[in-house]
């Protein structure tokens with residue numbers, strides 16, 4: 001088998017394993033199938049790219065296991081007209097998955113190095129509807145607001161007010177809520193008037209949402 005055939009077989013097995021883990025939305029499964037996770041992980045970890053494990057990325061951060069990426073994507077209930085804001089670009093993997101389901105994806109991270117690498121990956125994959133920015137996600141990105149959907153991929157005690165304000169009425173926001181280094185609750189919020197109505201999805205562990213842009217890197 002050539003490398004690319006081997007990788008295709010690995011990715012097909014990967015999609016089957018996501019189905020077994022309860023991901024049923026075909027559009028979400030297709031989006032995960034279209035994004036080569038191997039491109040988003042450190043070369044030394046590439047052999048684990050299609051396993052259902054979280055992996056370390058640069059700047060001391062972590063990318064989630066694919067079944068969680070799929071579950072969070074499914075919970076966002078995206079359509080092809082939506083503009084999505086992701087807080088916590090990290091490797092860019094989640095944003096790349098979202099880009100196959102939404103009209104526009106805006107993603108931001110407090111580390112310049114992560115944003116730069118993610119931008120290169122989006123270019124290599126020809127993803128033209130993802131824009132990555134360096135910035136403090138607790139402030140959101142008002143210039144591109146309002147958003148139909150917001151996904152926070154770092155743990156926070158509460159949803160930052162700026163993000164509530166930048167979400168459209170009836171919009172959906174997904175976030176891990178709780179203390180850093182503890183188990184958090186993944187919550188799905190729907191904006192009703194100025195407030196959010198919450199429902200719990202599952203227990204998760206995410207790296208913390210840290211206010212401010214990183215001084216180094």
Ligand code: SAH
Pocket residue numbers: 057061062063064087088089090091092093094095108109110111114135136137138153154207208209210211212
């Ligand atoms: N979604 C990513 C993984 C995110 S890890 C992926 O698919 O790979 C969480 C990310 O949130 C880290 O990269 C971290 O730097 C970022 N982060 C933490 N606090 C932030 C803030 N205030 N603004 C923007 N990004 C932040």
